[in-house]
Each structure stands twice: as C-alpha cells, then as structure tokens.
Amino acid sequence: MTGGAPALAVRDVTKAFSGLVAVDAMTFDLAENEVMGLIGPNGSGKTTMINLISGAFGPNSGSIQLYGDDIAGASATAIARKGIARTFQIVRILPSLTVLENVAAGGVFGHRRRWGRELEEEARHLLDKVGLEVSGGAPVSALTYIDQKRVELARALIGDPRVLLLDEWLAGLNPTELKTGIALIEALRGEGRTILIVEHVMHAIRSLCDRCVVMNSGAKIAEGTPAEVLADKEVIRAYLGDDDA
Amino acid sequence: MTERERRILPICLAAFIAAALLPLADDGYWLALGISVVMYTTLATSWALFSGPTHYISLATAAFFGVGMYTVGAWVGLLPFPVLVLIAGLLGAALAAVVGLATLRLSGVYFVIFTLGLAELARQVVSWVQTTMGTSSGLYVLTDITEPIIYWSLLALAAVIYLIGWRIGRSRLGFALRIIGNDEVVAVHCGIGTARAKVILFVVSGCLAAVIGAIMAPRFAYVTPTQAFSPMLSFQVVIMALLGGAHRLWGPLLGVIPFTIVLDLIAANFPNQTALLLGGAFLLIVYFIPNGVAGLIENGLRRGRSRA
Ligand SMILES: Nc1ncnc2c1ncn2[C@@H]1O[C@H](COP(=O)(O)OP(=O)(O)O)[C@@H](O)[C@H]1O
Numbered sequence: 145m146t147g148g149a150p151a152l153a154v155r156d157v158t159k160a161f162s163g164l165v166a167v168d169a170m171t172f173d174l175a176e177n178e179v180m181g182l183i184g185p186n187g188s189g190k191t192t193m194i195n196l197i198s199g200a201f202g203p204n205s206g207s208i209q210l211y212g213d214d215i216a217g218a219s220a221t222a223i224a225r226k227g228i229a230r231t232f233q234i235v236r237i238l239p240s241l242t243v244l245e246n247v248a249a250g251g252v253f254g255h256r257r258r259w260g261r262e263l264e265e266e267a268r269h270l271l272d273k274v275g276l277e278v279s280g281g282a283p284v285s286a287l288t289y290i291d292q293k294r295v296e297l298a299r300a301l302i303g304d305p306r307v308l309l310l311d312e313w314l315a316g317l318n319p320t321e322l323k324t325g326i327a328l329i330e331a332l333r334g335e336g337r338t339i340l341i342v343e344h345v346m347h348a349i350r351s352l353c354d355r356c357v358v359m360n361s362g363a364k365i366a367e368g369t370p371a372e373v374l375a376d377k378e379v380i381r382a383y384l385g386d387d388d389a
Numbered sequence: 390m391t392e393r394e395r396r397i398l399p400i401c402l403a404a405f406i407a408a409a410l411l412p413l414a415d416d417g418y419w420l421a422l423g424i425s426v427v428m429y430t431t432l433a434t435s436w437a438l439f440s441g442p443t444h445y446i447s448l449a450t451a452a453f454f455g456v457g458m459y460t461v462g463a464w465v466g467l468l469p470f471p472v473l474v475l476i477a478g479l480l481g482a483a484l485a486a487v488v489g490l491a492t493l494r495l496s497g498v499y500f501v502i503f504t505l506g507l508a509e510l511a512r513q514v515v516s517w518v519q520t521t522m523g524t525s526s527g528l529y530v531l532t533d534i535t536e537p538i539i540y541w542s543l544l545a546l547a548a549v550i551y552l553i554g555w556r557i558g559r560s561r562l563g564f565a566l567r568i569i570g571n572d573e574v575v576a577v578h579c580g581i582g583t584a585r586a587k588v589i590l591f592v593v594s595g596c597l598a599a600v601i602g603a604i605m606a607p608r609f610a611y612v613t614p615t616q617a618f619s620p621m622l623s624f625q626v627v628i629m630a631l632l633g634g635a636h637r638l639w640g641p642l643l644g645v646i647p648f649t650i651v652l653d654l655i656a657a658n659f660p661n662q663t664a665l666l667l668g669g670a671f672l673l674i675v676y677f678i679p680n681g682v683a684g685l686i687e688n689g690l691r692r693g694r695s696r697a
C-alpha cells in the first residue's frame with residue numbers, strides 16, 4: 145500500500161506570519177524507520193515546521209505527504225488520526241487529569257484507538273516504558289519537569305504513531321536526565337519508530353540521528369549525516385553568526 | 390459501576406424519593422420553593438454539562454428556556470402537553486446546534502457576549518412578532534397542569550439529567566471534553582474533533598433548558614417575552630453552578646439550594662436591589678471560591694485524609 149513512498153515527504157513548504165517568512169521553501173524526506181534531526185539556530189523555523197506537519201496550521205504553499213497521502217493544510221485532528229503524533233517545545237500537560245489519564249488522552253481518538261481496560265493497561269505499560277515511577281492516579285501537576293516530558297512522550301506513543309515529532313524533547317534536562325532521555329529515544333529507534341527530532345543538544349544529535357536537515361532563517365541550508373552537516377561551513381556560520389565565521 | 394457509585398446510589402434514591410414526597414406535605418410556600426430549587430437545579434446542572442468541562446461560559450440559558458416556554462404558549466390547546474415539551478426540546482436542540490456551529494470556534498469572551506446577545510435577540514424577535522402579527526404583548530397558557538405535576542415533572546427530568554451526566558462522564562465524549570477544557574491544542578493533536586464534541590454537549594444542554602422552559606410554562610398563566618427570555622435567569626444559572634462547582638455533576642445542586650433560599654429572602658425584603666446583590670454575590674464567588682462548594686468539600690476531604 146505504501147508503495148515505497150517515504151514516511152514524510154515535504155516539498156517547497158512555505159509559511160509566512162504577516163510578512164515574516166518563518167519557513168521558506170523547505171524540502172526534505174523522512175524515510176520509514178529513520179530518525180532524522182531538524183536543527184538550526186533559535187528562530188530558524190523548526191517549531192513552525194513541526195506545526196505545519198502536525199497541522200497546527202497550514203502552509204501558504206507547498207505539499208506535505210504522509211506515505212503518499214497529502215496532509216498539507218489538513219486539520220490537526222485529521223493529521224493526528226492519520227498517525228502523526230508530537231510533543232511540544234514547552235511541555236503541555238493536562239493539569240486537572242491524573243498521570244494515567246494524561247497518557248490515555250493520546251490513545252482514544254487518534255491513530256490507534258483503545259478504551260476501558262485495554263486503554264488503561266496500555267497507558268500503564270507506556271508509563272513504565274518511559275521510566276515514570278509514580279502511581280498513575282497521582283495528579284500530574286506534582287511531577288518534575290522531566291517526568292512531565294515523559295508523560296507527554298507516553299501520550300504521543302500510545303496512539304502508535306506512524307511518524308513521531310519531538311520538539312526539543314531533551315531541552316531543560318540535567319546531564320543525568322539527558323542520558324536517560326537519550327537512551328529512551330534510542331530505545332524507540334530500536335523499535336523501528338520513524339522520528340523527526342528538533343534538538344539543540346549536539347551529542348544527542350550525533351548519537352541518535354541517521355541524517356540531519358539544517359535550517360536557517362526558514363530555509364534549508366544543509367542536509368546529510370550529523371558529521372557532515374556539523375562540519376559544513378555554512379552551518380557553522382549560521383550557528384556562530386557572521387562575525388565569527 | 391464502581392464500588393463508590395454502588396454505595397452512593399441508595400442514598401441518591403432515598404433523597405430522590407424524599408424530594409418526591411414534598412407536594413404531599415405542603416402545597417403552598419414550600420412547594421413553590423421546591424419548584425424553584427428543582428428548576429434551578431435542572432437548569433444549572435444541564436448548563437454545567439457543557440460549561441463545566443469546557444469552561445465556556447454560556448449566557449444563552451434564557452434563550453433556550455424562553456424558546457421552550459413560547460413553544461407551549463404558542464400551541465397550548467392545539468397539541469397535547471407532552472408533545473409540546475418534546476417539540477420544545479427539539480427546537481432548543483436545533484437552536485443550540487445552529488448557535489454552536491456558528492460560535493464555538495470563537496474564543497471565550499466572544500462566546501460569552503454572543504450567547505448574551507442571542508437571548509436578547511430572541512426576546513426582541515418574539516416581541517416584534519407578537520406586536521406586529523398579534524395584538525397582545527404576551528400569550529395565555531391556560532392548562533389544568535397543577536403545581537405538584539410541574540414539580541414532579543421537573544424532578545423526573547432532574548433524574549434524567551443526572552443519568553445523562555453520569556453516562557457522559559464515563560464516555561469517550563466526556564473524556565474528550567475534559568481534555569478540551571484542559572488544553573484545546575493538546576486535544577486536537579490527540580485527534581479529538583473539538584468542534585463536534587462541543588456542539589454535541591451544547592445541544593444536549595440547550596435541549597434540556599428548552600424542556601425545562603416548556604415544563605414551567607403552565608405555572609405562568611400569561612407569558613411575556615421579558616419574562617421568558619430574562620437575562621437575569623442566565624446569570625442566576627451561571628452563579629449557582631459556579632457557587633456549587635461546575636466541575637462535578639453534583640456541584641450545581643450545592644449552589645442552587647443556598648442560593649435559591651437567599652434569593653427568595655432578598656427578593657422578599659429588597660425587591661429593588663436584587664440585581665445589585667446578585668452581581669455582588671457573583672464577584673465574591675469567583676474571587677473566594679473559584680471551584681465552588683464542591684471544591685471546598687473536596688479540599689476538606691483531601692486534607693482530612695492526609696491528616697488521618
Ligand atoms: N504563531 C506565530 N505567529 C507569528 N510569528 C511566529 C509564530 N510562530 C513562529 N513565529 C516566528 O517564526 C520564526 C520561527 O520561529 P520558530 O519556528 O519557533 O523557530 P525555532 O523553533 O527554530 O526556534 C520566529 O521569528 C518566530 O517569531
């Protein structure tokens with residue numbers, strides 16, 4: 145059925161916010177089972193790209209295909225149901241729900257749907273998998289930051305997504321937590337998940353990503369293995385600023 | 390049913406039966422007060438079905454209530470009363486569907502203003518139709534429906550509303566609404582059709598308010614637009630639901646009982662300051678008990694448990 149189409153095919157996607165071009169003619173593929181990094185300096189348009197793929201808003205032009213199925217401009221609801229799940233750069237938990245309900249939220253209406261006992265078991269299983277050691281009935285607001293991020297990841301995974309988008313999921317973690325976090329994504333990769341990660345932590349990118357796409361001012365400036373792009377002159381210039389180059 | 394629900398059910402049934410005996414004990418002041426309490430309980434609880442989880446403050450209660458009342462006023466004598474109640478429910482649902490589809494994409498404040506305007510618009514339209522097409526400023530509702538029958542009808546409806554609320558609370562729809570109320574962005578990215586979920590609940594809530602208006606109509610022998618579409622009713626329902634706690638099914642009831650009694654005292658002693666006192670009460674509630682009486686009770690229980 146999928147006929148060899150890439151998991152995600154982004155073509156000439158452009159998005160402007162009242163004049164400011166946040167994403168400028170972006171083109172890239174994400175292959176099935178691939179873990180790809182989307183990197184670039186602050187304000188280069190990475191989160192906007194994630195928002196366009198997940199349907200938070202539609203592009204002004206260009207196409208985005210999920211296994212050959214055009215999703216550009218579709219609603220976030222429709223895109224979630226087709227199997228794209230995401231986390232948010234600034235963690236978004238559901239404060240009045242329990243930890244278990246927070247996870248379950250992702251597994252009822254989206255891509256893979258469950259309910260009742262089956263849903264609860266899967267939510268528990270995922271809490272275990274992301275390494276959360278609190279009781280599922282606890283209020284979610286009592287969790288530490290990394291645990292909230294774990295909950296968010298479990299919520300994204302419970303719908304068994306075809307493509308997972310992680311927006312700076314490792315940001316704000318201390319060195320020990322970072323190690324755990326990287327191991328966790330590594331484990332997802334081992335399961336054959338298809339993941340697009342936006343990240344600033346360079347050694348995480350090196351160890352996790354098969355390939356990277358680098359953005360600057362909304363446009364793609366490099367693409368290749370982490371080693372290749374991190375050695376690229378233009379990438380170095382983009383990260384350090386023109387003066388230092 | 391959970392263990393806890395099984396324990397609570399007999400208590401609810403006993404309270405319900407006790408409430409149903411009221412008209413046998415008294416058919417004067419206490420029955421009148423009982424009708425007020427049950428009417429506001431049904432209105433506030435059905436309001437909270439929608440507004441509790443979504444946090445959308447609807448001031449359209451009077452619009453639906455008035456539609457129900459006027460349905461009876463317009464066709465009383467032509468059709469049997471139960472049929473009129475049914476038609477009222479359908480009209481209320483239809484109005485809620487139209488309004489919901491048009492406005493639930495609006496953000497909070499716009500929604501509040503729109504719903505307030507809706508009740509006012511309905512009132513103006515009905516007044517205009519009445520004065521241009523007819524000659525009177527109101528409609529006679531003359532039936533042989535007595536106060537005890539009105540009371541029992543409302544009480545039966547209350548039971549139905551609690552059942553609906555309980556059922557929704559355990560359903561996917563109820564779960565979706567709670568997620569929407571927490572974070573709509575997360576909701577859509579979880580695959581929830583937020584507009585659909587909100588419209589369904591708004592329709593349920595509007596339909597019930599219209600049914601309540603229809604049941605209440607025979608109590609007023611003569612209905613006028615000012616009375617049927619009173620914005621005061623919408624505000625009172627919001628205040629009572631918030632006072633009790635809109636996040637729990639049983640919350641509004643806890644607000645209705647004290648409020649109806651206090652309102653009755655105010656109206657009897659300070660008939661000209663009712664609106665002022667009502668506004669003051671609203672401010673105090675929002676400021677001091679944002680989660681209502683239900684929230685206070687829950688906090689109390691939690692504290693008691695952690696101390697034990
Ligand atoms: N919703 C929005 N409205 C207006 N401008 C936006 C919006 N989202 C992002 N931008 C702008 O688009 C640019 C790219 O932002 P973003 O995608 O968040 O970058 P990154 O995630 O790479 O740091 C920034 O200049 C930002 O201010």
Ligand SMILES: [Mg+2]
Pocket residue numbers: 190191192233
């Ligand atoms: Mg960003």
